[in-house]
Amino acid sequence: MLIKELTEVPGIAGREAQVRSYIKDKLVGEDLGFSLDAMGNMYARHKAGDTPHVMLASHMDEVGFMVMGYDPGGLLKFAPVGGIDLRVVVGKKVYVGEDKVLGIVGAKPIHLQKKAEQNKPFSRQELFIDIGASSEEEAKRKAKIGDQITFATRTEYINEKVMKGKAFDDRAGCTAIIEILKSKPRINLTGAFTVQEEVGLRGAGVAASNVRPDLAIVLEGTTASDVPESPEHRYSTTMGQGPAITLMDRSFLANQHLNKRVAELAEKEGIRYQFRRTNIGGTDAGRIHLVEEGIPTIGLSLPCRYIHSPVSLLNMDDLQGMIDLVKTILEDIAEGGFPLGKNY
Amino acid sequence: MEKIIKKLTETYGPSGREDRIREVIKEEVSGLADEIRTDYLGNLIVLKKGTASEETRPVMLAAHMDEIGLMVTHIDKDGFLRFTNVGGVGPSRLVGARVVLPSGKKGVVFHEQLKELKELDLEKMYIDIGAENQDEARKHVTIGDIAIYDQPMVSLGNRLVAKAMDDRIGCAVLISALKELKNNHNDVYFVFTSQEEVGIRGARTSAYGLNPGLGIAVDVTMTGDTPEAKKMDVKLGGGAAIKVKDSSLITSPLVKDMMVEIAEKANIKYQLEVLARGGTDAGAIHLTREGVLAGCISIPCRYVHSPAEMVDLRDVEAAVALLGKILEEKIDF
Numbered sequence: 051m052l053i054k055e056l057t058e059v060p061g062i063a064g065r066e067a068q069v070r071s072y073i074k075d076k077l078v079g080e081d082l083g084f085s086l087d088a089m090g091n092m093y094a095r096h097k098a099g100d101t102p103h104v105m106l107a108s109h110m111d112e113v114g115f116m117v118m119g120y121d122p123g124g125l126l127k128f129a130p131v132g133g134i135d136l137r138v139v140v141g142k143k144v145y146v147g148e149d150k151v152l153g154i155v156g157a158k159p160i161h162l163q164k165k166a167e168q169n170k171p172f173s174r175q176e177l178f179i180d181i182g183a184s185s186e187e188e189a190k191r192k193a194k195i196g197d198q199i200t201f202a203t204r205t206e207y208i209n210e211k212v213m214k215g216k217a218f219d220d221r222a223g224c225t226a227i228i229e230i231l232k233s234k235p236r237i238n239l240t241g242a243f244t245v246q247e248e249v250g251l252r253g254a255g256v257a258a259s260n261v262r263p264d265l266a267i268v269l270e271g272t273t274a275s276d277v278p279e280s281p282e283h284r285y286s287t288t289m290g291q292g293p294a295i296t297l298m299d300r301s302f303l304a305n306q307h308l309n310k311r312v313a314e315l316a317e318k319e320g321i322r323y324q325f326r327r328t329n330i331g332g333t334d335a336g337r338i339h340l341v342e343e344g345i346p347t348i349g350l351s352l353p354c355r356y357i358h359s360p361v362s363l364l365n366m367d368d369l370q371g372m373i374d375l376v377k378t379i380l381e382d383i384a385e386g387g388f389p390l391g392k393n394y
Numbered sequence: 395m396e397k398i399i400k401k402l403t404e405t406y407g408p409s410g411r412e413d414r415i416r417e418v419i420k421e422e423v424s425g426l427a428d429e430i431r432t433d434y435l436g437n438l439i440v441l442k443k444g445t446a447s448e449e450t451r452p453v454m455l456a457a458h459m460d461e462i463g464l465m466v467t468h469i470d471k472d473g474f475l476r477f478t479n480v481g482g483v484g485p486s487r488l489v490g491a492r493v494v495l496p497s498g499k500k501g502v503v504f505h506e507q508l509k510e511l512k513e514l515d516l517e518k519m520y521i522d523i524g525a526e527n528q529d530e531a532r533k534h535v536t537i538g539d540i541a542i543y544d545q546p547m548v549s550l551g552n553r554l555v556a557k558a559m560d561d562r563i564g565c566a567v568l569i570s571a572l573k574e575l576k577n578n579h580n581d582v583y584f585v586f587t588s589q590e591e592v593g594i595r596g597a598r599t600s601a602y603g604l605n606p607g608l609g610i611a612v613d614v615t616m617t618g619d620t621p622e623a624k625k626m627d628v629k630l631g632g633g634a635a636i637k638v639k640d641s642s643l644i645t646s647p648l649v650k651d652m653m654v655e656i657a658e659k660a661n662i663k664y665q666l667e668v669l670a671r672g673g674t675d676a677g678a679i680h681l682t683r684e685g686v687l688a689g690c691i692s693i694p695c696r697y698v699h700s701p702a703e704m705v706d707l708r709d710v711e712a713a714v715a716l717l718g719k720i721l722e723e724k725i726d727f
Contacts, residue, residue, distance in 0.1 A: 282468065282470070283467065283468040283470065283476035283517075284517060285468075297465065297467075297537070297538045298410070298465060298478075298480065298592075300593075301593070303409055303410035303480070303589060303592055303595075304410070305410070306410065306411065306538070309538070325537050325538060327467040327468060327478075327537065328467065328478060329465070329478040329479065329480075339435075340435075340595055340598055340599055342599065342602050342603075343433055343434065343599050343600075343602055343603040344433060344434035344435040344599035345434070346434060393432055393433065393434050393435065393436045394410050394411070394412060394413070394434075394435060394436035394588060394589075
């Protein structure tokens with residue numbers, strides 16, 4: 051299953067090669083033109099004659115860690131790459147490096163902790179990655195400084211609709227692009243699989259400069275705060291209520307005319323949707339819409355509970371809804387109905 | 395001048411929703427320009443051709459059209475609206491403030507019961523539009539609508555108070571300068587920019603498109619002339635403020651010194667501005683492409699981002715005069 055395999059591939063920011071080759075493998079034979087830029091963004095180009103050109107963008111990188119050094123006893127020191135809540139990583143299985151050396155995130159066991167220590171979370175200095183090495187030399191053979199560390203979470207259904215896994219942010223978006231490219235829409239389309247989003251939206255601007263599309267649609271994973279102690283008016287999105295149309299975030303204020311049309315199309319086609327109702331966070335849309343003289347951009351995201359942690363939840367109906375909605379938008383553009391020329 | 399300031403400050407136009415204010419400005423400048431267009435980000439770009447016979451790079455003037463606002467994120471069952479900020483909105487400035495939605499529906503902002511004032515933050519606040527339930531509220535508002543302060547401009551003599559002086563006063567300066575402009579040497583683009591309050595966005599794309607030889611932003615700045623104010627040597631009535639530095643820009647001495655020289659020669663009242671925190675369109679312009687020389691003429695303004703922003707008409711007139719004199723020069727750095 052595409053989403054399962056794609057989320058299980060390791061790939062932090064700057065280490066997207068395996069994700070990239072997995073995606074390419076899935077698209078080979080689909081009559082697409084592939085290219086790569088200096089940053090590592092991969093483009094899959096679908097041609098459909100004299101139509102507007104749309105770019106779909108999702109980032110390949112996930113949050114994780116990087117090996118920073120060694121302890122004399124063979125433990126690994128590490129640093130987060132992207133925003134991770136360190137309170138939720140202790141005891142989790144991880145893979146280190148390309149060869150996926152298995153390790154765990156370790157910390158002082160409860161017996162040895164003082165009373166005061168038990169009442170506060172571990173700091174990064176108190177945590178380490180343990181790959182079972184018994185000496186610094188052994189650790190150095192198995193893990194190099196700069197190697198990526200990713201969660202070893204398996205992706206699986208926990209009920210008939212909901213999957214648990216890591217990296218739904220944003221391999222779910224990558225999955226959607228793959229499915230949409232395979233459907234061969236009647237429009238010029240570039241799937242842009244971007245790099246280094248989690249460390250500051252770095253790949254997307256470069257991608258947009260290369261592609262210069264008439265419209266960009268960013269497909270993302272986002273926070274779902276429909277959990278206890280979060281009052282309803284603070285929900286960002288709700289899992290199971292469909293893809294979320296971004297109104298604004300720290301990096302991007304959506305174009306009201308484009309958003310209005312997207313909502314109309316969803317209603318017409320009976321696709322469940324919601325708005326992303328918070329202004330926190332940032333996505334590739336923030337970079338893309340400001341490239342050169344400005345690029346019309348839409349942000350769509352999937353609610354992911356417990357995002358940026360070793361295990362998050364995604365509703366497969368939401369993912370299917372996103373794929374259907376994007377296909378509907380593309381068809382509308384092919385029909386000439388979409389307000390492409392319209393400014394804010 | 396007062397009339398145009400009143401019209402501009404009272405028009406609806408938060409970030410990303412500049413369509414109405416853009417139309418008002420378009421009307422003001424039509425007939426004065428050689429070309430008027432709008433780009434994707436919603437910037438209004440107005441060209442006044444220069445007299446130069448040789449090839450010159452254009453000058454870009456920027457004043458942002460957008461104002462801060464409150465975006466509706468949730469409508470509860472009783473008809474109260476929850477919101478998030480668009481730009482720098484301080485909770486303390488919102489308590490009891492009157493606001494207006496794009497539909498024209500008015501409302502007031504208030505907060506949940508608090509134990510202490512320091513608990514006040516936007517998540518504990520709501521807009522009350524007088525609706526008795528969710529269905530009634532939905533007739534006037536949808537998720538994503540942006541409310542703005544609802545305040546008419548008032549004149550206090552030399553000083554004017556209004557919402558959105560930041561930066562409709564800059565727009566007024568640009569419009570007045572365009573009206574009075576006769577023999578500009580270089581081509582001048584008067585750009586009424588979008589989305590400044592959310593991160594200086596419109597200036598960035600418009601500057602990329604125009605690739606100017608010099609950029610000048612006209613925006614408001616803080617003052618240090620109120621009781622127990624933070625130390626700052628800018629005051630209302632002290633003249634047009636020539637920016638030396640803020641968090642987005644260190645003005646090139648070439649630009650700053652040119653402005654100072656021209657002001658001295660023409661006997662225009664000016665003051666130098668060092669702003670500890672804050673940025674303007676000039677910050678985005680000067681980092682465009684291979685870099686652009688840029689500066690900023692600021693209008694001193696008290697109570698920035700409140701419903702009662704105060705400026706002094708004499709500073710505004712000085713800014714118009716200074717801008718006019720600069721544009722008469724041959725600009726070729």
